[in-house]
Amino acid sequence: MSRLPLKPTVIKRLFAVSKNECAYPSCKNVIVDKFGTVIGEICHIEAAEVGGERYNHDSNDEYRRSFDNLILLCSNHHKKTNNVHEYPTEKLKKFKFEHERGDYSISDNIVKQAIDKYMEQINTNGSGSQFNNQAGTQNIGTQIGSQIIHNYSSLNDKPFIDGARKVNNTLKTLISNNKKTGSQPEKTVIDFKNELQDKTVRDIVTIDVKFLKFRKENGRIKADVESYEKTNDIILEEADDSTQSLLKNFLIKNDPEKNDELKRSLIQKGQREPAIITCDGFLINGNRRKMALEELFIERNQDPRFQMMRVVILDDGSTELDIQKLENRLQLQSEGKSEYQGLNRALTIRANEKKGFTLEAQLKDDPNYHDMGPREFNKVVADFKKKYLLPLECADRYLATFDRIGMYNTISEGANDKEGRWQAFIDYSGFVSGTLQNKSKMNDLKIKENEVGNIENAVFKIIRKRSLSVKGTDIGKVHDFVRKLPKYLGNEEAKKLILDIKNVPEDIPEELKNDKDGIKLSDRDIDEKWGADNREQILGNLIQAYRHIHNQEERDKPLELLEDALKKLQHDNLKIDNMGTTYYEKALELIKKIVEKADDIYKEVDHARYKYKSLGKTKK
Template identity: 35%
Template sequence: MENIDANKPRVIIDSLVKEIEENKTKVRGKTRPIYFRDDRRRNIERQVYSIPTIYLKFRKDNGRIASDIHSYEHKKGKLVEATDFGQEIIRGFLRAKDVERTKELKRTIVDRGQDEPAVITCDGFLINGNRRKMALELLSIEYPSESRYRTMEVVVLPGRKKNEDDETPPTYYEIEQIESAYQFHTHGKSEYTNFDKAISIRRKLDNGMSIEEQLSYDATFNMLSTTEKRKKIRQIEEDFLKPLECIDKYLDRLGRNGLYNTIATAKGSNKGQWQAFIDYYKSIDKYLRDPQRLHKLGISKSERGDVEDVAFKLIRSQKIQGVDKKSHELMRLIPKLLNNPSSKEELLRLRDEIKLKSYGETTKDAKDAVIKDLQWYRKNEEDIVHRVRKSYNIYLGKKESETPFELLKAALAKLNHENMNLQAIGKAKLKPSLRMAEQVAQKADEIKKEIYSLMKNHK
């Protein structure tokens, strides 16, 4: 993402300003107050205009599609929103977000028209109303004879200052303020996914807008006491920003830096990896960050990396067969498994048995990530399921009944383990090691003969 001085006036595209000026029509007798500067305090109402939707532009810094834009620009470079190509990319992201709510918005527009005007920059970029424009575009295709679907009511922000009495154009910071205000005053609009909301909150922080200011546009927040406000701000950090930091670390480990659209999410539910990272932070990571609180997890300082590694592998798995728990549920379970020495030992074996990232693995995009994650899980499924199930059963006090085949496989894995470096055997243990090797060979011969016999009997 590009670095922009948030306090500088937003760059204005003069050719687009001309299009807006030539095609806007005053809606007679209609004015509206908007969340801009001190308009509301001074009871200022601004003129509402009707503008053909074809001249209005989607804005890429739209919190609803924050993860998609961030991922796109990280992978392919700056998305120029003023171009037809840029607009089509943004339109695709908006179309894919919450299809059912878009249908609901279309029905609302058909029944009641446009309830409230959108807010646009002087050159036509929508600060709010991006999804409304998309809905109107779809309706104009469905009802080509209905002219009302080809225009949109808007309030236009100030442009270049030409006279002394003219207002100055908005800064990037002020535009972020307007978006925050409308985010907390939505009616029938699609809520942001919590993941997109986290990225949007952090983007505003990077632009100098504190969490408190972002929340100040919510009337219920302003009614809280100072103590309650601090608690709400901490909650935003715990529910959004800290889990996002964990995602950054996870993506870095996978070589997917900044590719947020490779994280499986589901809006407002306990599904998907976003919820897993929330539970990972709250149940595990906040203790890993503080050496004085490691005792809560029952681990030592040297084991912090092991715990993180195993947790990330389980999050990548998304769901472990045989335990019937999704990855976010496993994050809550891990502290309990770690506090039992035997179940902890079993779980942490995943640190060395499998790698979080396959050798030579690269990820192109979100669809490719789904395939890669599935391939990775299928490759490692047996080891993951075996270790997690065994650790869980130890914690529950169950004795796992392993089949002879599983026992043979485990024994072979131990013999082929990378730590089986015979040079490391001390002089005093050479003779007993030789006796054990002879016993292993003898037992192997016995097993081999018995299997041969079974094979003959099954012919």
């Protein structure tokens, strides 16, 4: 079969996340010049046709033309990467992954220019015309060497994940050959596409657990996967046995209490709901169930009750968007099994957004928000950004500060990580948006623009220290401290002490990161050692800062009490006409005591003022 044409929606996405640069590491050659001319090239990672570089017989034509199999390169590096021995599939995937991650946006104008040129070629040459590579620079479409067809959605439409996911045909055959008729009930309706509304019935089958695969994109272990890939500078191949073992370990340590609870439920009640898998056996949901069944099968002396798993198999050709929506419905929506820890949920939401499945689209797909009016829905969107995306931006800046980009397991190690830092980032992001990005609040606290970066650096070091407990103080846990930041920064002496923490080094020497046997310490152990080395300066400054604001609070308290007393006396409800006549005598008695006490307080303050003036000193 000849190669399929590339879809304009895929091309649009490629250019949108390209930074308008060649994806080859350190190459700064632009893809689209200032005139809108495409001087880069759209390249297949795995060849579109037999005989091409890195052609994969187990793949399919839909995947070969999908976003995941395409990379934008300059002409020189396109030629260079044709050397398949030096540039295997995994290496090009890594180039693509590293290039497109992070802040990838380019101007809408560049994307629009590219798409306009592409559409111009279609309109000029007609649907189905062939564009072959030619010498010199060419407009978008001429670089493709493919049949062009009309399937373009307006540039103003929301981007979306396009193309069928890559199917492992070997695993697909394994699933097809080993599925068996399920126990009652044998049919079900799942929340896939519009099947729930249309009441589309699907078969439930049983498959030996050993043939099923954990998904790398499982939102429950998103932080673990991204951290591992970043730390080890690799992209995990989902089907590999080593990757499957790794994913299982991530699931085991993610939430041990829930895992034990699930195992008890499987023993007592069996499998109540079927899992859903791709046609080649990757679990959309039920990843923890597979893990639990495997453990029970061994623990219970190969009890056949725990050997088979009830599943519904999705059709070949399901798109990544279909699967992302399905997982969103099964795992993340609040009416379902919303057990995802905050950090993992934030990473999943953002990963979906990068693939074109916007936050708004994710929420509209949730029945809890689907029919909301614009004003109420916009508030929900803002709340999700506040709870997930803005804290994640702060967490990313934190990781960059300590040269740990992408190492999210250093923020939290799972749902039961009591010392996790995620809550601190939720509170700090609120402080950033509510104070550091609010000129009026900054003026109230006398924070200068040139102090903002130093404040963030100091706060990140306090968050990294994590353990702030000091006997005799009420500093609290790290997120408690972050919530009190306005008080600390509103006191000039306390602010100086907080800012001084910026001078704490970001790391410990490399030679101290290994144990006595030369084995590298875990990130948590490195954090503990860093915290111990800098404990005196961080906690010492915090203790002094705490005393300053504590003393300030003690000084402010009398005035606050007087203000509160005056407010009560001026309250709108204090209307004599509403007072019953039987209370007049009691009211006059209380007023007399108020006047006498007010007179005593006045004399006491006046006397203190006189002493202050006579000393000729400023009391601080």
